Amino acid sequence: MKKLFYLFIVFPFLLNAQQEDVSQLKDIYEQSLTNGKSYEWLDYLSNQIGGRLSGSLNAERAVEYTKKELEALGLDRVWLQPVMVPKWTRGxxxxxxxxxxxxxxxxxxxxxxxxxxxxxxxxxxxxxxxxxxxxxxxxxxxxxxxxxxxxxxxxxxxxxxxxxxxxxxxxxxxxxxxxxxxxxxxxxxxxxxxxxxxxxxxxxxxxxxxxxxxxxxxxxxxxxxxxxxxxxxxxxxxxxxxxxxxxxCRVFPDVKSYNVIGEITGSEYPEEIITVGGHLDSWDLGDGAHDDGAGCVQSMEVLRLLKETGYRPKRTIRVVLFMNEENGLRGARKYAEVAAEKGEEHLFALESDSGGFTPRGFSFDCRPDQFEKIEAWKPLFEPYLIHYFERGGSGADIGPLKNGETVLAGLRPDSQRYFDHHHAANDTFEHVNKRELELGAATMTSLIYLIDKYGFSNQPKIKG
Amino acid sequence: MKKLFYLFIVFPFLLNAQQEDVSQLKDIYEQSLTNGKSYEWLDYLSNQIGGRLSGSLNAERAVEYTKKELEALGLDRVWLQPVMVPKWTRGxxxxxxxxxxxxxxxxxxxxxxxxxxxxxxxxxxxxxxxxxxxxxxxxxxxxxxxxxxxxxxxxxxxxxxxxxxxxxxxxxxxxxxxxxxxxxxxxxxxxxxxxxxxxxxxxxxxxxxxxxxxxxxxxxxxxxxxxxxxxxxxxxxxxxxxxxxxxxCRVFPDVKSYNVIGEITGSEYPEEIITVGGHLDSWDLGDGAHDDGAGCVQSMEVLRLLKETGYRPKRTIRVVLFMNEENGLRGARKYAEVAAEKGEEHLFALESDSGGFTPRGFSFDCRPDQFEKIEAWKPLFEPYLIHYFERGGSGADIGPLKNGETVLAGLRPDSQRYFDHHHAANDTFEHVNKRELELGAATMTSLIYLIDKYGFSNQPKIKG
CATH class of the missing domain: 3.50.30.30 (Glucose Oxidase; domain 1)
Structure with missing residues (x-):
């Protein structure tokens, strides 16, 4: 009987769910590659603003710009989270x-x-x-x-x-x-x-x-x-x-800055939060296109692609553009501190801070049982040449959220060219390939879609 | 009894063989990344010679240069194979x-x-x-x-x-x-x-x-x-x-040119040939660094890495730098024609002509039974982030060798940036990343090592 139940009731459901996922991922990649916004945003951040060292005027301009762009996406909430950051200048x-x-x-x-x-x-x-x-x-x-x-x-x-x-x-x-x-x-x-x-x-x-x-x-x-x-x-x-x-070079007193945050409120489990982010500050020598302009615009694009493909998230999907990763990690600490104060429940956090290169997969900081669930999604990513799913580190900005329950992950792009540009004057927009950037955004969106849809529990969650 | 035989006789042998393979691949990658020649060769081909259109002076200089470099490797044989090629000029x-x-x-x-x-x-x-x-x-x-x-x-x-x-x-x-x-x-x-x-x-x-x-x-x-x-x-x-x-533009009468060929004679089955190659000619607008300077120097590097790591091939390993892929395929046809005349037996042919980008794997044009054998080697490549083994096309220059028996394969690098440069003035040396090129060469060498060592037959071959 159990077998028959599986065959006639569960199996067709699974097949149907899988077909839906195949089709949703296809939509996400197609949107990102043919109608994406990430490259345009990165162009502005890199070429109209430039290097965004913590405490600099450019960092503040980047806060304003990304807040405005997130607002234009029609998210349910967009806000600035104040944080004091160090101010060091090169002279x-x-x-x-x-x-x-x-x-x-x-x-x-x-x-x-x-x-x-x-x-x-x-x-x-x-x-x-x-x-x-x-x-x-x-x-x-x-x-x-x-x-x-x-x-x-x-x-x-x-x-x-x-x-x-x-x-x-x-x-x-x-x-x-x-x-x-x-x-x-x-x-x-x-x-x-x-x-x-x-x-x-x-x-x-x-x-x-x-x-x-x-x-x-x-x-x-x-x-x-x-x-x-x-x-x-x-x-x-x-x-x-x-x-x-x-x-x-000189050190000045700390100045006030902000994490830029936007979210789509979950339709079924709004209290469960899925966070995706990169860091808005950068070093001052280049324009910070790879580190981490790319991660910021990809994270913004995740929310845009979910909306654009007509997917209504069950859980709250939040983009966080962290301030001051490079020389202080103050934004990351502030975000985790406020989350703890408010008793927020983070189901998952994803960071993109390894450059805007062709995505190869993800590294997960999580328990084996959680990883097992994630690994089962691997075949869905193969058409997009995403093969790398491994347990390991995640990212500096989401690190403070680690609590043994929240699953943390880092996007893992191809790493061969990253250190040619990292923290140097040639970390600039023209070294980011549009398609590579867009593939990264689509890959992140796909994972977040699956986590939002299925969560990590093996039992269907009872609402309320 | 059969089980015991497997357990005590075959299994330790397999374990040992696998350990040897793991170690050989490690050596190959290490040599390529820390002591490789491919990037230096490509620098010369691109910056000292430049675009190598069939029938041009530069194409002839490339023939001379690569022949000299192959000779310096101490191969068993290096020769030029004459072929008439078209001569078209842009004016x-x-x-x-x-x-x-x-x-x-x-x-x-x-x-x-x-x-x-x-x-x-x-x-x-x-x-x-x-x-x-x-x-x-x-x-x-x-x-x-x-x-x-x-x-x-x-x-x-x-x-x-x-x-x-x-x-x-x-x-x-x-x-x-x-x-x-x-x-x-x-x-x-x-x-x-x-x-x-x-x-x-x-x-x-x-x-x-x-x-x-x-x-x-x-x-x-x-x-x-x-x-x-x-x-x-x-x-x-x-x-x-x-x-x-x-x-x-003008067309002139055909001129004489050459395929450049070098080989290491097999120690056990010299009559079985494994060919690896790219095309030496290029378009004239850039310097042909990706298309296909990269494939040429990677193919040359395969033989150098085998020698450098102390591996003595059982079969004959041959590098072929084909002339005139771009506008005629004359070199490819000539090579296959001469091979047929001489009754040469090609076990395997590998082509690299998709740019010097991070390698993702290979595409194989072969029978299912042959592919099954190759697929079993996939785990050996995973530490090098090589995941893509699929049946499909191989390459234009080795195409004429197709006979239903010879296994044909093409290196499959990441393809996102290729057409930004393909056949244009920006197909130049500075757009090739040294590590990406070297990883490609090591990946090709690793596959050729495995094919040389194990062949495709499931029975040990009786010599002679």
């Missing part, structure tokens, strides 16, 4: 050179790391000592490092297929290099850009002094990969060469 | 404009299609009639078309995920547009560039007059997608506008 362009003999200087490309202090008035000049990562500091010790500039030159490992893994393998020299080097009496640090390619562009990124008093902080800058190779070679020829750099 | 840069009123002209970007005749001395001016593909010619008929220029404006379909499918859907207007339009008395044809993006670059490509006598041939040119949109809009406003274009 006039940095400069640096290698001095191989008195009067014999070779200019090199550097940029201040985000959060760094300025060099002393007139710049910083000193002998420079190369180390292969933070771990090597204690091998050399105070004897070799005191009074010198430390040159962190650990390269990203090219043999790793996932370039984020290669990034993870040496980002600590950028983030903690200065606070570690200062323990050995270093006067400044120069860090190899986190870029797999050899080129002339320095890549910025956040650094921290930990709890070091202001008076003990030393300046930190990134050097382009080509110039890192040059410096390393020159040091091999003559370890006594000098390095000079000058940067004028 | 001075084309020009064209839309004339909306006497003296009121708007310049547009065009380029002659490969194989087209020149416009008459002084250029061709006429009314222009838009059609949505070749199929629409007969709807309009002689009445509307005679004496006019036909404007084929069928766009590539953006909703198709595989952009080659979108290309296939309208390439006939480029290839056959002129020979069809002439039947209705048209004096020339202008074809929308086969590009999914809106930009200013015209995309060339081959066209054919079929068996039309020389005196009846009409000139054919491609127009950039942006200018196609412009022209279409202007025609809607005023169907009586004129179009003018001038091109000076």
């Amino acid at each position: 006039v362009k940095e400069y640096a050179y290698i001095e191989s003999a008195p009067g014999k200087t070779t200019p090199v490309n550097i940029c201040a790391l985000g959060g760094s202090v300025a060099t002393p008035e007139g710049g910083l000049r000193g002998n420079i000592v190369e180390v292969n990562g933070v771990e090597e500091l204690q091998v050399l010790g105070k004897e070799k490092l005191e009074g010198n500039i430390v040159f962190f030159n650990k390269p990203m490992q090219a043999n790793l297929i996932n370039t984020f893994e290669a990034y993870g393998g040496c980002v600590n020299q950028r983030y903690q290099g200065a606070q570690e080097a200062v323990k050995y009496g270093a006067r400044g640090v120069i860090v190899r850009s986190l870029n797999l390619r050899l080129d002339d562009l320095p890549h910025t990124g956040s650094m921290s002094y930990g709890d070091l008093p202001a008076s003990e902080r030393i300046p930190a800058a990134a050097i382009s990969t080509k110039d890192a190779e040059l410096l390393s070679t020159m040091l091999k020829l003559d370890p006594d060469i000098y390095f000079f750099f000058s940067q004028k | 001075v840069k084309e020009y064209a404009y839309i004339e909306s009123a006497p003296g009121k002209t708007t310049p547009v970007n065009i380029c002659a299609l490969g194989g087209s005749v020149a416009t008459p001395e002084g250029g061709l001016r006429g009314n222009i009639v838009e059609v949505n593909g070749v199929e629409e010619l007969q709807v309009l008929g002689k009445e509307k078309l005679e004496g006019n220029i036909v404007f084929f404006n069928k766009p590539m379909q953006a909703n198709l995920i595989n952009t080659f499918e979108a290309y296939g859907g309208c390439v006939n207007q480029r290839y056959q547009g002129a020979q069809e339009a002439v039947k209705y008395g048209a004096r020339g044809v202008i074809v929308r560039s086969l590009n999914l993006r809106l930009d200013d670059l015209p995309h060339t490509g081959s066209m054919s007059y079929g068996d039309l006598p020389a005196s009846e041939r009409i000139p054919a040119a491609a127009i950039s997608t942006k200018d196609a949109e412009l022209l279409s809009t202007m025609l809607k406003l005023d169907p009586d506008i004129y179009f003018f274009f001038s091109q000076k």
Whole structure:
């Protein structure tokens, strides 16, 4: 009897549901690729606004612009969530050179790391000592490092297929290099850009002094990969060469900014929230098209595509454009804090912050039983060449929502080109391919549609 | 007993073989990504030689260069296979404009299609009639078309995920547009560039007059997608506008050229040949980095990586750089013809001619039993994010080897950006990402290693 029940009652229902899903995904992809808005939004964010460093005028313009665009979508609610953010400014362009003999200087490309202090008035000049990562500091010790500039030159490992893994393998020299080097009496640090390619562009990124008093902080800058190779070679020829750099960055008091939020209220379970987002702030060297303009416009597009394809969500679908991911994560913390205060129930949160490249799939931070349910949807994505569904990390901005129950996920685009542009002057609109961006938006929308429709419980939920 | 035999004899052997394969693939990818030659070769082909149109001096320089490079690899044999190829030249840069009123002209970007005749001395001016593909010619008929220029404006379909499918859907207007339009008395044809993006670059490509006598041939040119949109809009406003274009292309008698071939002789079954290749010729507008410099250097890299990782092939592994894929396929036909004359047995042929983008997998033209064997290797490729193994087409240059027995395959890279560059002035070296190119080479090498090692028969082959 059970078998017959399955065959005649459940099976046709399943078939029908599956057909409906096939057709809905087709609509979503078609809309995104032929009538999408994500590329146009990104064009505006990148070319009419530009780099959106936290606390800058551009960041505020981006808040206004995206709020207005979300309002134009006719969502059920659009609002700004206030958050205090740090304000660090780069100041006039940095400069640096290698001095191989008195009067014999070779200019090199550097940029201040985000959060760094300025060099002393007139710049910083000193002998420079190369180390292969933070771990090597204690091998050399105070004897070799005191009074010198430390040159962190650990390269990203090219043999790793996932370039984020290669990034993870040496980002600590950028983030903690200065606070570690200062323990050995270093006067400044120069860090190899986190870029797999050899080129002339320095890549910025956040650094921290930990709890070091202001008076003990030393300046930190990134050097382009080509110039890192040059410096390393020159040091091999003559370890006594000098390095000079000058940067004028400053920290100002925190300023008020906002997370930009919009939502479609769920028709059946409005109290269950599905959040999708990226971060609205960016570094200042490029226009932040990949990091993370792409994630923002894709997240906005998720809600537009759901509406455009006529799907009425059962649950509340919320787009969050987080402020200050790059140098503080204040927006992410504020969002989670307010959600906790209000007792909001987040069923799922999805982040796109790995560039606007061809989507390959998702990484899920969730329990095995939740993952099992998600994995069953894989075949629906195969026509779109989405094959990657793995358990792993999700994203920095949704991280504070982690509670063991909420499923967290990150979009995983092809990662090969990401670090060519990451935090550098060439993170610009023309390096984002329209179709790749749109495929990402459609892939995110498809997953959110399925999660909204089926939830994670195996039992049909009793309403109310 | 059979079960026990499997458990104790066969199973450990299989485990061991699999471990060996895992380790060999790891070596191949690592070598390609950290110590590869493909990118350096492509740099030379693109920047020191440039566009390599069949019959041109550059094509001959590419023959010499790649032969020398193959020789430097220490292969067992390197040789040139003579083949007569067509020689078509573009001549001075084309020009064209839309004339909306006497003296009121708007310049547009065009380029002659490969194989087209020149416009008459002084250029061709006429009314222009838009059609949505070749199929629409007969709807309009002689009445509307005679004496006019036909404007084929069928766009590539953006909703198709595989952009080659979108290309296939309208390439006939480029290839056959002129020979069809002439039947209705048209004096020339202008074809929308086969590009999914809106930009200013015209995309060339081959066209054919079929068996039309020389005196009846009409000139054919491609127009950039942006200018196609412009022209279409202007025609809607005023169907009586004129179009003018001038091109000076010429056909010369066939000239002698070469396929460049190198091989590692098989240690156990030298008579079984595994061929890997791309085409050495390219169009003339860019430097042919994606089409198909990438495929050539990846194919060369396959043999280098096998040697470099210390693998000694059982079968003969042959790289073939085919001449004249773009406008004649003469090299491909010659290669298959000579192979047939010599009674060569091709076990497998692999082509890379879809750009140097992140590899996603392969398409196989083979029997189901052969495919089953190949599919069993899929898990070995998953760590490299290679998921796509499907039956389908392979490639133009290995097509003539098809005999129902030889397994044919094409590398399938991510296709989203391909037609942004295909046959246009921006098919250049700086648009190839080093890692993406290297991943392709490693993926091809891995497949060839497995096919060499295991063959396609389920029985161990008796030597001799």
